[in-house]
Amino acid sequence: MLEIMRENASGWIVKILFAIIIIVFVFAFGMSGLAPTGDPVLATVNDQVVTRAEYEFAYQRMAEAIGRSNPNVTSAQLQSAQFKQMVMGELISKKLLLGEAEKLGIGASDKEMIEGIAAQSMFKDKKGAFNKNIYQAALRSIRMTPAQFEADFKQEIIIEKVKQGVGSAASATPAQARQLFDWVGEQVRIDYIQVAPKDFMDTVTVSNDEIKAYFMANQERFTAPAQVRLRVISFTPDALAKFQTVTDDEIKAYYEANSKLMQQPEQIHARHILVMIKDSDSDADKGKAKAKIEEVLKKAKAGEDFASLAQEYSEGPSAPNGGELGWFGRGAMVPEFEKAAFDTVTGDISGLVKTQFGWHIIKVEERKDASTQTLDDVKDELRTKIAQEKASEKITEQLDQAMDRLISGMTIEEIAKELKLEAVTTEPMPALFLTQIFGLSPEAAKTVQDLAVGEAHKAPIAVNGGYMLVEKVEDIPPTLMSLDKVKSNVVGSIKKQKCDEMAQNEAEKIHAALTGTNAAKAAKTYAKRIKTSKPFGRQGNVAGLGQSKPLTEAAFSAEDTAWLPLVYTMPNSVLVVRLNERVPASEDAWKEQKKFWMEQATQNYRKEMLASFMDELSKNAKIDIVQPEVLQ
Structure with missing residues (x-):
């Protein structure tokens, strides 16, 4: 089982865990004193046990930490055998290190634990001092008591002492550091x-027979996915805003209270041509780039179409669009670019502009002077905004009323009619796109997808900005499109x-x-x-x-x-x-960065020693996964 865990310790999981190592270090591991007596044993590590509760707690903490740091991670990834085995692998490693600490007589005092917790930045106030209220609030947010957290933190201190002891003798030589620097920098x-x-x-031709053969061989590419039609009542500020009354006096009061927000800063609409250079480029390459941009500037000043020149010569991402940058104000671009752009007269072309990205030529297409929007200018926009704010305050009340009726057996249309809301029947939509269309979680999208035709979900579903009640109107199976x-x-x-x-x-x-x-x-x-x-x-x-x-x-x-x-x-x-x-890597850069690369090489050396040490511990340990089905 350990070999499986090591093989799976790669890909997205390792990248995610690396990104949140500090969070996991503080919150994710350890269950001292948490598991109740008689809790099922999930694994044994020598004479230590990993209980089911201990594993579930570690799993939940790690999943939450990953979710906070990586919102794009799906529930399927967090429920995969790969992730579960990773959590178990971390718990086994912890048990091995704690067992080794006991053999070596390594411990941690209450003073070390208190000082370590007090040094955590997450528990400090704005003045940098440890704050008991912040500390307790943070623990409540992860559902841990101070006693549980402090016991776990003490274990982490012990584990860190073992790790430091393993790697303390490892120190990279300047030659090893230079080897790493040369390899990375070459x-x-x-x-x-x-x-x-x-x-x-x-030169390519395609016959009708080839078209038919390709179509038949790739039918899955030309099959419209399964679709659904839904009937929904949305409880969001946007959906409920149309039912709110907003008076002219309310609009005027809002305008006067937010007059600073009505100021429109100066903006310009521009295009640019970029020839990229980097500090690491050779003098010859820098010279070629300068010669290229000077030649392009001559063409632009001679009257050649700027957008066409950008498409042909620019090396920036806007090149396919003729160097189009759209409208922007001050503060949106790097300082050198901004100054040149705003100093250029509308319709004119700047001289050469040097930034960290390379050489630019800028053409200013249009300009908007700074101005203040009048009440008439923004009246409709403010009416909508105020209506949305009013609607936001009524979401909970109206949702509660709708839920009472849904539970009593009323249909979505009946609820909408009685509460004077709007029930919308959607056009057919791919079931796979429910998450994007409504902003549903993957779990909620599957719940909606699994509804029977004519069935309404008996609970509100969270969507972007609020909730919705939903009923399935129609299931449309996958359909092969015509050739x-x-x-x-x-x-x-x-x-x-x-x-x-x-x-x-x-x-x-x-x-x-x-x-x-x-x-x-x-x-x-x-x-x-x-x-x-x-x-x-x-x-x-x-x-x-x-x-x-x-x-x-x-x-x-x-x-x-x-x-x-x-x-x-x-x-x-x-x-x-x-x-x-x-x-070869720059000699000057080596002189400047030698200290950093010495530290980096030493860290790498110590990681290798620790990995070897952990392999040796696991090989000599008696490890038994008592309930392997939990990790599937």
């Missing part, structure tokens, strides 16, 4: 020949597939020529197509080409500048690649 350039699938698009409706998509998919294959074949043909018996001749043939990338690191994001883990690993593993043995598929092309040069 970059490479590659030479490459790029073959783009889009270049073959005009006529999806024909263009089918054709596009087939063309892409063919173009990808043609690009792959062409790249492999070029590769074979460059590495074959007539490699010298091929090198001359393809010399003009060879390009050189900017330096990139082991994370593998190659500027202008995208990311490929296999390409990155191959480039950093290359021993010479021969063409690599494979071709590599990138997001929009296939590459034939060779190593151009290795760019």
